[in-house]
Amino acid sequence: MIINGVSIDKTFAEAFPMKATRAIITAQNEKWALISAQAMTGFATSVIACGCEAGIERLLTPEETPDGRPGVAVMIFAMGGKGLAKQLETRAGQCVLTSPTSALFAGISGGKPIPLGKNLRYFGDGFQIAKKIGGKRYWRVPVMDGEFLSEATTSMVEAVGGGNFLVLAESQPQALAACEAAIEEMRKIPNVIMPFPGGVVRSGSKVGSKYPALGASTNDAFCPTLKGVTKTDLSPDIESVMEIVIDGLSKEDIDKAMRAGIQAICDLGAANGIKRISAGNYGGKLGPFHFHLQEIMA
Amino acid sequence: MSALTFTVKRRLEQRVDLSPLVCQKLQNLDIDQIAAIELQNGKRKIRVDELFSLSGTDTQDLVIDGSYDKLDFIGKELDGGSITVDGDVGAYLALGMKTGTIKVSGSTGIYAACEMKNGFLQIDGDVGDFLGGALPGNKQGMKGGSILVKGNAGSRVGDHMRRGQILIEGNAGDYCGSRMLAGTIAVMGNTGRFLGYAMRRGTLLLWNQPQLSANFNDCGSHTLAFLPILFTSFKSLNSRFADDSVAFNRVQRYGGDMAETGQGEILVKI
Numbered sequence: 001m002i003i004n005g006v007s008i009d010k011t012f013a014e015a016f017p018m019k020a021t022r023a024i025i026t027a028q029n030e031k032w033a034l035i036s037a038q039a040m041t042g043f044a045t046s047v048i049a050c051g052c053e054a055g056i057e058r059l060l061t062p063e064e065t066p067d068g069r070p071g072v073a074v075m076i077f078a079m080g081g082k083g084l085a086k087q088l089e090t091r092a093g094q095c096v097l098t099s100p101t102s103a104l105f106a107g108i109s110g111g112k113p114i115p116l117g118k119n120l121r122y123f124g125d126g127f128q129i130a131k132k133i134g135g136k137r138y139w140r141v142p143v144m145d146g147e148f149l150s151e152a153t154t155s156m157v158e159a160v161g162g163g164n165f166l167v168l169a170e171s172q173p174q175a176l177a178a179c180e181a182a183i184e185e186m187r188k189i190p191n192v193i194m195p196f197p198g199g200v201v202r203s204g205s206k207v208g209s210k211y212p213a214l215g216a217s218t219n220d221a222f223c224p225t226l227k228g229v230t231k232t233d234l235s236p237d238i239e240s241v242m243e244i245v246i247d248g249l250s251k252e253d254i255d256k257a258m259r260a261g262i263q264a265i266c267d268l269g270a271a272n273g274i275k276r277i278s279a280g281n282y283g284g285k286l287g288p289f290h291f292h293l294q295e296i297m298a
Numbered sequence: 299m300s301a302l303t304f305t306v307k308r309r310l311e312q313r314v315d316l317s318p319l320v321c322q323k324l325q326n327l328d329i330d331q332i333a334a335i336e337l338q339n340g341k342r343k344i345r346v347d348e349l350f351s352l353s354g355t356d357t358q359d360l361v362i363d364g365s366y367d368k369l370d371f372i373g374k375e376l377d378g379g380s381i382t383v384d385g386d387v388g389a390y391l392a393l394g395m396k397t398g399t400i401k402v403s404g405s406t407g408i409y410a411a412c413e414m415k416n417g418f419l420q421i422d423g424d425v426g427d428f429l430g431g432a433l434p435g436n437k438q439g440m441k442g443g444s445i446l447v448k449g450n451a452g453s454r455v456g457d458h459m460r461r462g463q464i465l466i467e468g469n470a471g472d473y474c475g476s477r478m479l480a481g482t483i484a485v486m487g488n489t490g491r492f493l494g495y496a497m498r499r500g501t502l503l504l505w506n507q508p509q510l511s512a513n514f515n516d517c518g519s520h521t522l523a524f525l526p527i528l529f530t531s532f533k534s535l536n537s538r539f540a541d542d543s544v545a546f547n548r549v550q551r552y553g554g555d556m557a558e559t560g561q562g563e564i565l566v567k568i
Contacts, residue, residue, distance in 0.1 A: 068526050103523050129499070131482070131524055132442075132461065134531040140524055149523040160384070 001294045005270025006260070006277060008293050013164045016287030018053075018077045020159030020249060021083045021114060022107030024060065025096055026071035027280070034059075035073035036099035040091045044195045045075070046245075047247045048205075048216055051080040052087040053161060053247050055193030065151070066105045075193045077161050077247045077267070082280050084156055085114045092150070093120050100145050106136075106154035117150025160289050163246035163254035164202065166222060166278040167265055172240040174273030181268060182261035189257040192248040204243040207282050214269035219280070238275060251289055266297075270296050302332070302357050306364035312340025313388060314349060316362075319377025321398065323358040325536070332357075356433035367407060373400045376417065389426070392419045395443065403447065404568035409433070414462065416443040420536075427471065427543065430464050430483075431457035438479065440464070446537055453490065456483045467538050475502045479560060481529070484536065497555050497562035503528075504566045505544070514554035517568055521548050527565035 001008040006249055017262045020294045025040065027033035027173035037056050044054035057073040065071035076091070078084035082242040097120055104116060117139040121128040124141040130152075131138045137152040167176035167182070183199035186192065194200075220226050221233040234241070244261055262277055280286075303458055315338040346352070354361070359378035362372065365385035372388075373381050377396040384425065386404035390412060397417045405423030411430045427453050430440035439458035446465045453471035456464055459481045469487035470523045478497035515567035529545035538544055549565040 022467055064531075066527055068530075089468070129501070129561070129563070130480070131528070133528050138527065141524075145521060147522055147524075149527075184541070243488055 001297065003263075003266040003269075003297065004268045007275050008297055009083070009276060009278040010141045010294055011279050013162075013291040014284065014286040015160050015162040015164075015251075015254065015291065017071075017079045017161045017289075018047075018079060018161035018247065019109075019156050020075060020077045021084060021088060021111075021154050022057065022073055022075045022248070023092070023096075023116060023154055023155050024065060024071050024073055024105040024107040025086070025099075025107070025256065026060075026067050026103045027070040028101035030059065030070040030072075032099065032101055033070050033072045036096050036276070039095035039099065041074050041076075041195075042095070042133065044091075045201075046079075047079055047161070051083060052166045053193070053195035054087075054091070055195045055199075055247075057108065057190070057193055058187065065280075066151075067103055069103070071105075075106075075107075075247070077159055077193070078090050080159075081114070081156055088113055088154070089119055092116060093123070097141070097143070097148055097150075101163055102148065102173065104148075104150040106151045108155045108157060111155035112155045113153040116152060117148075118152045120148075120150055122231065123148075129259035133249035138238045143281070149175045154199070154210075157249060159247065159249050160251055160254055162280075162287060163248065163249040163289070163291055164204075164243055164280045165256060165262060165293065166280065167242050167274065168222075168234065168238045168276040168277075168278060169236055169240050169242075170179055170273035170275060175240040177255065178265045178268050178272065178274050178294075179244060179295070181264045183245055185260040185264040186244070186246070186257045189253065189260055191250065192246050192255040192257040194244055194246055196243075196245055199244060201243040201245055204280060207286060222278075233278070237268045243280065251291075255287075255296055256258050258291060258293075262297055263291070299359075300358040301359040301361045302354040302362055303361040304350070304352060304364075305388070306348070306366065306385075307349060307351055309366050310339055310344075310349065310368065312342075312369045314339045314344075315371050317367050317393075318348070319360065319362075320376045321360060321372060321381070322356050322377045324360070327357065329355070338402050355527070362379040365402075367405070371406070372399075372402075373419075378398065384552045386423065389420075392417075393562035395419065397443075402458060403449075408463055411440055411443075411445050411464075412445050414440045414445070415461075416441075417442050418446075420446045420448075422448045424468070425454035427454050428457055429455045430459050430462070431455075437487045440481065442499075446535060446539070448537065449487075450487065455485075456481065456500075459483070465532070465537065465539050470531050475500065477561075478502075484514070484539070486544065492566055494555055496558055497546070497557045499561045499563070503549075504564065507566055508558065508564065510552060511555075513556045514552040515556060515560075517551040517563075518547065519550050522551075522565070523547075 041054035060071035370388040389407035408426035415496035432439035472490035
């Protein structure tokens with residue numbers, strides 16, 4: 001399959017089941033809601049070493065938030081429910097509770113409840129106040145700038161992590177420009193996050209390593225500087241490869257995001273140095289969800 | 299299916315206990331069986347059809363038409379369904395109500411919504427003392443649900459209240475929120491003496507500056523983030539509480555009762 005001169009590999013991305021949650025952070029203005037959200041979703045690019053994958057899903061208008069202030073929806077993904085709950089609590093406690101004027105609310109319902117402000121309330125040292133409003137429990141924790149308001153729980157749902165595709169380009173700037181265009185479109189798709197810095201990974205990994213202590217290592221088949229010394233997957237004209245990783249609430253959400261991203265890249269086309277779109281395929285060893293690129297773009 | 303309507307035929311001199319006439323007890327009974335239910339009337343028992351004429355069939359949607367102030371225990375331990383009352387009611391309205399809806403067009407006597415557990419109660423007129431309170435000797439009053447009063451409330455509103463919310467469009471009498479354990483009482487009108495007497499936790503939300511006892515300390519003026527959420531939750535009510543113009547998030551906060559734990563609060567609109 002070739003779209004606008006860009007070859008779409010007959011391959012598939014592999015993804016695996018994860019647990020996910022969404023929280024809504026509000027603040028006095030969008031600037032401070034974003035600061036809090038960026039802090040909360042920092043150092044959360046990969047479960048390999050961060051404990052979770054997290055990202056900002058989108059900005060919310062005051063009409064969309066529970067307290068009528070500007071807000072940000074953040075999503076956190078982890079391999080298990082216990083780990084997710086721990087990450088959520090730690091990050092909410094260190095990054096949202098501490099952030100000026102912030103408030104924290106559940107952003108998803110229907111799954112298993114997990115603590116949001118339920119345990120953060122103890123920071124109030126006995127001065128905290130519970131309020132049950134419209135069937136939901138909130139905690140008011142006195143803090144130095146006033147009160148930190150947090151919904152007691154949010155929900156944990158089944159999700160899919162690790163959807164991905166690779167962008168193979170003639171140069172590094174062209175690869176990055178294509179990824180930026182893709183991310184801009186993918187951020188319009190609900191229920192997904194791209195957890196890596198700016199949504200883009202330049203150090204895609206393969207499973208395993210020559211060093212026994214490491215579970216993952218550089219994807220040498222896609223490293224352009226190793227074209228002559230390893231079993232490469234790159235043609236001579238490829239000088240740079242970048243990857244976009246997608247976590248979503250369902251396979252369908254990731255399908256939509258991949259299609260939007262790949263289409264944006266193909267719109268730039270071969271004229272802008274984009275040669276191929278491929279995907280992280282580990283022979284089916286990594287996970288049960290397979291995203292076939294050519295089917296997605298059909 | 300039309301509402302099962304109990305229309306008062308004549309006003310009896312003695313008080314009547316209407317606790318048998320709740321939706322869950324009438325379920326699966328036909329109209330003849332319902333008419334034969336015995337009600338306590340003073341020291342004697344009367345049949346339902348001695349007091350009421352009956353019409354309609356829906357036992358989950360009850361209407362009491364022509365009610366008056368000697369009909370006690372309406373909606374006692376109601377567990378689902380709705381009761382609509384046209385007129386005044388006596389004491390113990392919605393006593394221990396578990397869930398469901400009760401609406402009263404007139405006024406009520408004492409102990410309305412006493413030890414209510416959940417559900418929604420609306421009273422268009424005035425209410426007597428101990429609204430949402432505890433029965434004498436008991437340590438916990440209302441434990442959940444919502445009460446809307448469009449008129450005035452008597453003394454001891456929310457006495458020993460444990461959870462839930464009481465919204466009063468008019469005035470509240472003395473000892474409003476006394477011995478309160480938690481929950482929210484909002485009063486748009488004026489409040490009487492000894493506001494929040496011995497309250498341990500909970501919130502008294504006021505539109506007008508009250509006469510405060512020395513046991514409440516001024517904590518300053520604040521913008522509180524939970525108030526917009528609280529007012530948004532009132533939007534579905536047929537009430538002045540649903541009106542945007544009455545909402546606020548800036549309050550003077552008084553903490554108390556300092557003779558207790560001091561974890562209660564009186565929030566006054568500024």
